Amino acid sequence: MLLNESVAIVTGAARGLGRAIALELAAGGAQVVVNYAGSEAKALQVVHEIEAAGGRGMAVQADVSLAGDVDRLVKTAQDACGKVDILVNNAGIARDNLILRMKEGDWDAVLATNLKGVFLCTKAVAKGMLKRRAGVIVNIASVVGISGNAGQANYAAAKAGVIGLTKSVAKELAPRGIRVNAVAPGYILTDMTDILPDEVKNGIAQTIPLGRVGEPRDVAKAVAFLASPDAAYITGQTLCVDGGMEM
Amino acid sequence: MGVFEKVKSIVVDQLGVDEDDVTLETSFEELNADSLDIVELIMALEEEFDLDIPDEEAEKIRTVGDAVKYIKENQ
Numbered sequence: 001m002l003l004n005e006s007v008a009i010v011t012g013a014a015r016g017l018g019r020a021i022a023l024e025l026a027a028g029g030a031q032v033v034v035n036y037a038g039s040e041a042k043a044l045q046v047v048h049e050i051e052a053a054g055g056r057g058m059a060v061q062a063d064v065s066l067a068g069d070v071d072r073l074v075k076t077a078q079d080a081c082g083k084v085d086i087l088v089n090n091a092g093i094a095r096d097n098l099i100l101r102m103k104e105g106d107w108d109a110v111l112a113t114n115l116k117g118v119f120l121c122t123k124a125v126a127k128g129m130l131k132r133r134a135g136v137i138v139n140i141a142s143v144v145g146i147s148g149n150a151g152q153a154n155y156a157a158a159k160a161g162v163i164g165l166t167k168s169v170a171k172e173l174a175p176r177g178i179r180v181n182a183v184a185p186g187y188i189l190t191d192m193t194d195i196l197p198d199e200v201k202n203g204i205a206q207t208i209p210l211g212r213v214g215e216p217r218d219v220a221k222a223v224a225f226l227a228s229p230d231a232a233y234i235t236g237q238t239l240c241v242d243g244g245m246e247m
Numbered sequence: 248m249g250v251f252e253k254v255k256s257i258v259v260d261q262l263g264v265d266e267d268d269v270t271l272e273t274s275f276e277e278l279n280a281d282s283l284d285i286v287e288l289i290m291a292l293e294e295e296f297d298l299d300i301p302d303e304e305a306e307k308i309r310t311v312g313d314a315v316k317y318i319k320e321n322q
């Protein structure tokens with residue numbers, strides 16, 4: 001298998017896209033550290049699923065917006081698994097509102113998790129990757145970070161930030177054999193999108209060229225590809241997985 | 248091995264330079280180290296000497312002698 005012998009951390013992996021990504025990487029042979037912020041039971045369930053399928057995994061609690069938590073997450077992974085080859089920055093939140101109604105706290109919270117969290121996790125794993133002259137980072141951005149979206153100024157700004165961060169770190173670390181890419185999902189069915197009213201959901205589906213909303217597995221497959229040696233010559237890219245929404 | 252010899256061997260190792268080119272006066276720049284090389288070098292020194300060199304201090308370490316001096320003072 002392509003990811004045999006490798007160790008991956010997936011942030012926010014108790015549910016949604018993170019869960020699908022964790023399962024996909026494990027299916028590819030990676031040992032997966034399933035990070036979660038609060039939902040221990042769900043994270044353990046993901047680990048059980050990985051193990052039931054013959055893979056290896058462990059759950060580690062950490063809030064990615066806190067430097068102390070992130071350092072502990074990475075250290076726990078390194079101590080238990082010996083190294084970290086793959087980091088998938090997936091943890092994210094949305095606090096949607098029109099700019100005039102957006103609270104400062106909603107801005108800060110979204111930037112803290114969705115952008116600062118990516119910075120903290122990247123910095124924490126980079127040291128070990130530099131030493132080993134190898135490593136792969138995949139950041140989950142969003143098509144909204146490219147196109148913008150009414151009602152998501154904070155979220156879109158954070159996701160655009162993730163794309164800029166991805167390119168900058170890709171340039172910095174490329175000379176040491178470390179690849180950094182982003183995946184920009186379009187509209188994918190998860191708890192995050194389930195809160196939208198049905199008419200909005202149907203409306204969105206109609207605007208998608210491929211005629212359907214995405215499933216977590218669509219994103220997980222793209223992440224697994226970018227994380228694998230098959231993508232050895234790809235870095236600094238943002239791959240839209242969106243049924244053609246953004247083009 | 249003295250501090251200088253240890254630092255020298257790390258510099259030789261990290262930057263892939265000739266031992267004869269490394270003296271106390273040699274700057275990392277002269278050895279063609281880029282900024283990332285220097286960050287890695289500092290990381291290697293921290294590990295070897297079991298130190299935690301703060302970023303503000305690390306920025307001041309420009310020559311082999313600077314590193315040796317810092318290590319001697321902080322060990």
Ligand SMILES: NC(=O)c1ccc[n+]([C@@H]2O[C@H](COP(=O)([O-])OP(=O)(O)OC[C@H]3O[C@@H](n4cnc5c(N)ncnc54)[C@H](O)[C@@H]3O)[C@@H](O)[C@H]2O)c1
Pocket residue numbers: 011012013014015016017018035036037038039062063064065089090091092093113117140141142143184185186187188189190191192193
């Ligand atoms: N679902 C979509 O359509 C879609 C589209 C584009 C981008 N995304 C992005 O994909 C990622 C996953 O989204 P999802 O749809 O699976 O959402 P989700 O809400 O189902 O899952 C997000 C996970 O992140 C965790 N999390 C939140 N804050 C955290 C923190 N501070 N530290 C650690 N974990 C934290 C949550 O507990 C949750 O398990 C997010 O970055 C999201 O922005 C999703």
